[in-house]
Every structure is written in structure tokens, then in C-alpha cells.
Amino acid sequence: MLVRNMRRLLAPAIAIAVLSAPAIGSAAAPIVWVQAGHASPGEPGYSAQTGAGGGPFGSEIAFNVKVRDDMMTRLKAAGVDARPLVSKVMPMGASGATFISIHFDSPGGGAGVGRAVVGGGENYYHGEGTGDASQTPYGDSGSHRAPATKVTAAVAANSANLATRISSALKGIHTPANGASARFNGVEPPNGNVRMVHFYGYYRTKADARVLVEVGAAGSDDPFLRKVPLIGSTLSATIVKDLKARKLLSR
Numbered sequence: 415m416l417v418r419n420m421r422r423l424l425a426p427a428i429a430i431a432v433l434s435a436p437a438i439g440s441a442a443a444p445i446v447w448v449q450a451g452h453a454s455p456g457e458p459g460y461s462a463q464t465g466a467g468g469g470p471f472g473s474e475i476a477f478n479v480k481v482r483d484d485m486m487t488r489l490k491a492a493g494v495d496a497r498p499l500v501s502k503v504m505p506m507g508a509s510g511a512t513f514i515s516i517h518f519d520s521p522g523g524g525a526g527v528g529r530a531v532v533g534g535g536e537n538y539y540h541g542e543g544t545g546d547a548s549q550t551p552y553g554d555s556g557s558h559r560a561p562a563t564k565v566t567a568a569v570a571a572n573s574a575n576l577a578t579r580i581s582s583a584l585k586g587i588h589t590p591a592n593g594a595s596a597r598f599n600g601v602e603p604p605n606g607n608v609r610m611v612h613f614y615g616y617y618r619t620k621a622d623a624r625v626l627v628e629v630g631a632a633g634s635d636d637p638f639l640r641k642v643p644l645i646g647s648t649l650s651a652t653i654v655k656d657l658k659a660r661k662l663l664s665r
């Protein structure tokens with residue numbers, strides 16, 4: 415019969431169509447925001463914080479941008495939807511799997527990793543970011559963009575896990591053999607340096623893990639900070655490892 419013949423003819427075609435269709439429910443590539451700390455344009459309320467001077471490329475911004483761009487290439491090659499950020503977090507409140515802000519410390523400082531913590535909020539400064547950090551606004555604090563995003567217990571837990579992974583990986587390369595001689599501070603405790611645990615960037619994104627890396631200190635770590643591919647590959651590989659552990663990336 416014609417109908418039966420048609421079915422026999424169509425069956426293989428349907429089977430091929432089903433096999434070649436994209437897997438239903440396959441996860442989209444995880445979004446990772448990589449911020450070059452202090453790069454222009456600045457975040458309102460913090461735009462006077464233009465970063466440290468010195469380092470192997472003349473300024474902290476120059477270093478941060480080089481590492482961010484190196485990471486962009488590597489993360490994309492690993493199947494991540496990597497997106498670059500400057501100091502002003504755009505779009506405000508962006509979602510994603512991970513937010514990482516790249517920095518180096520001033521001379522006399524060290525390497526370390528900050529992460530978003532539960533409780534408190536972003537820091538306030540005088541004007542556009544001068545003076546001591548305060549959890550409550552000064553009378554002359556520049557206005558901040560709102561609404562700030564929240565750091566939930568789940569975000570803090572993801573952030574702590576990623577910070578621990580990054581600290582361990584960074585410690586492995588922040589060595590005298592690689593030209594590093596500043597101290598290594600590890601993961602900042604919740605009550606530690608407020609510039610690292612209450613960084614404004616954590617309150618401008620909805621990413622599920624939020625961290626800040628001080629890769630080293632200008633001056634004493636300059637030979638190490640010059641090794642951008644080593645730093646970029648180490649940070650990228652650690653982020654990928656973390657995404658896989660969170661089952662957000664399979665390949």
C-alpha cells in the first residue's frame with residue numbers, strides 16, 4: 415500500500431533528523447565575566463580608584479587588561495562564554511556563572527584572593543573613591559548605581575570554593591623560580607581586607623561565584639607579573655576546573 419510504503423521510506427529520514435538535531439536541553443556555554451580592574455570607564459562612586467602604578471607594563475591597568483585579554487582567548491577555546499569587563503560593570507546586574515576581577519597590589523603588598531561574603535555590602539569612600547573604606551556612606555560619597563545585587567549563602571559558598579582553587583593554583587606559580595618574591599596571602603578571610611571581601615564588583619553582577627585576584631605586588635613581583643601567558647593560563651584553567659566541578663561545563 416502506498417501509505418505503508420511511504421512510512422517505510424520516511425522512517426530512515428526521520429531517524430537521521432532526530433540523530434542530527436541538537437540535544438534537547440543541552441546546557442548553554444557558561445558565562446564568565448573577566449574584569450580588568452580599574453580600566454576606564456570607571457564605576458560611579460569609585461572612578462578615582464585608578465589602580466597602582468608601576469609593574470612590568472607601567473601601570474596596574476596595563477597589566478590587568480593584558481591578563482584579561484589572555485584569559486578571554488583561553489576561556490573561549492575551552493567552550494566558555496567569556497565576556498570582558500572594564501571597571502564599570504556593564505550591564506548592571508548581569509547574570510553568569512562566574513565573575514573574576516584581575517588586579518595587582520601596590521609595592522609592599524602581596525598576592526591574594528578575595529571573594530564575596532554574606533553580610534554587609536559594598537564599600538563607600540569619600541567622593542569618587544578616596545580615603546578609607548566604610549560600610550556606610552560618607553556625607554560626601556559619590557552616588558553609587560543601584561540596586562546593588564545580593565550575595566546569598568550559595569553565592570558566598572561558590573565564591574569561597576573558587577577562591578580556594580585559585581589561591582592554590584596561584585601559589586603554585588607565585589614562586590621565586592618564576593620571579594615572585596612578595597608575600598602570598600592566600601584566601602582573604604571574611605573579616606579581612608574589606609577592599610577584597612566587599613569589593614563593589616560583587617554587588618554589580620548576579621554571577622553565581624564572585625572573586626577578585628591580586629596576582630602579585632608591583633616592584634618585588636615584576637618579573638613574575640611579566641609572565642602573562644603563565645598567569646592567564648593558570649587562572650583560566652582553574653576557572654574551567656571550577657565550572658566542571660559545578661557541572662556547568664562538560665568538555
Ligand SMILES: [Zn+2]
Pocket residue numbers: 451452465466474516517518
Ligand atoms: Zn587594583
